[in-house]
Amino acid sequence: MTFQIQAIDVGYLNLQGAANVFLIEGPAGFALVESGTATTWPELVSQLEQRGVHPTQIMDLLLTHIHLDHAGAAGHFAAGDSRVWVHSFGVPHLIDPAKLIASSRRVHGEMYERFYGDLWPTPESQALAVVDGQSISAAGLEFHAIETPGHARHHHAWLLTHEDQRHVFVGDALGIAVPNSDFISIPTPPPEFDPLAWKHSLQCLRDAAPTHLWLTHGGLQSSNATDALRFIDRVQARLQEECDVLNKLCGAILASGARESSAYEHALKKAIQEYKNCLHAKAAAADVSAQHVDQFLGEYFLRMNLQGALRHASTRA
Ligand SMILES: [Zn+2]
Incomplete structure (x- = not known):
């Protein structure tokens, strides 16, 4: 069972290196981790097409959480029939994004219109609730959800294992690796930032024995177990x-x-x-x-x- 992972920089905030989505090609097609924002949708479509993939070929979209830089284009994928996998707390907000939009407008102020745009609703039948420890099948591969609250309460990391490789898509649970530096920035947004829960989540990520850590904001940060643990220690x-x-x-x-x-x-x-x-x-x-x-x-x-x-x-x- 082989697969290929590609990080795609969606040009979030009009910056290079600010946010990725991850395209995974497996034996049964394509899956994507994270969707980018509604405003980065045209760039993402073009990047996918450059790789020979049409957005409607993404059968499964796996979200780490529903902040708009991670889930803002979920509805766009759902319109093309993707299944959208998200923490159970996130499901109602994808089906009816009004509250999520209002809360993001409050947090982001004038930045909202420029960088986020409006979420399209995801039909109820396509918004699939995920709970801690659940495994789902996508692209012919198995992805395992690790509940990792702290940055947000409704946050999962996704673990994909292959032989001795353990790839974890960590969302924001390991912060932001600022491009061209060794600096890790820790985003603590309202309303769900919880430092104790976050520390516990770091332990859950260590327990997952990762080799490859894929940060939405920063891309691939390790490709062996020693470096992965070292990175988690630095985040802590x-x-x-x-x-x-x-x-x-x-x-x-x-x-x-x-x-x-x-x-x-x-x-x-x-x-x-x-x-x-x-x-x-x-x-x-x-x-x-x-x-x-x-x-x-x-x-x-x-x-x-x-x-x-x-x-x-x-x-x-
Ligand atoms: Zn976030």
Whole structure:
């Protein structure tokens, strides 16, 4: 049972290296992990066609979670008859994307229209619920779902094994590998960021004994077991660093006053500046170019992470 995996850069945020989908050719056809956004759909179609694949040949679309950079074009594939496999919590949002669109508009603000576009609904009969530990057959291969909450509660990594190779498509569970650097950025968006669950998920990924780690944001990061475990260790260290910084900043914001009061807004602004100084210094030390710092760790990213950490802190309070 042989297969071929190709990472396709969909040009998310109009940037090179910002997001991939993974085309898998198996003995019974094609499967795809992640869909890209609705706005990257034309680019993805053209990239698939360059490989001799028409989107309607993708019989199975496997999603790691329903954030729009991963699932935004799910409905486009469903319109061509693909089955869409997603965490059970994600199913209702694919069938009726109104809530998901509203929540993404809240998180992404003016970025939404430019980079996300509207989801097409996925017909109920094609939105297939996946639970932890479930195996599904796609392209004549078996994919095993590993529930990996933390970045989002409804998150799965997908494991594909072949002889001594264990490929894991990790979605956002191992963060973002910033292009041309050694820097791993940790996205902590609202409303489901949960650091404890995330640490547990890292252990689940270690237990899966991966050899090949495929990051949606960063592509292939390892091709043997030693490097894979080393990469997960690095993510764990970065997650801890990020949580320490965000906890401290959130503490100051939450102690400043009521939400939306001027004291709160002032504390939030100050926290974003502090977070920026801290994260950008770390990125520069890891050889991230000034351009990539702007593009991958800009104000929009900082704000999203702080909002996610604040949301988590307030649900615990
Ligand atoms: Zn995500």
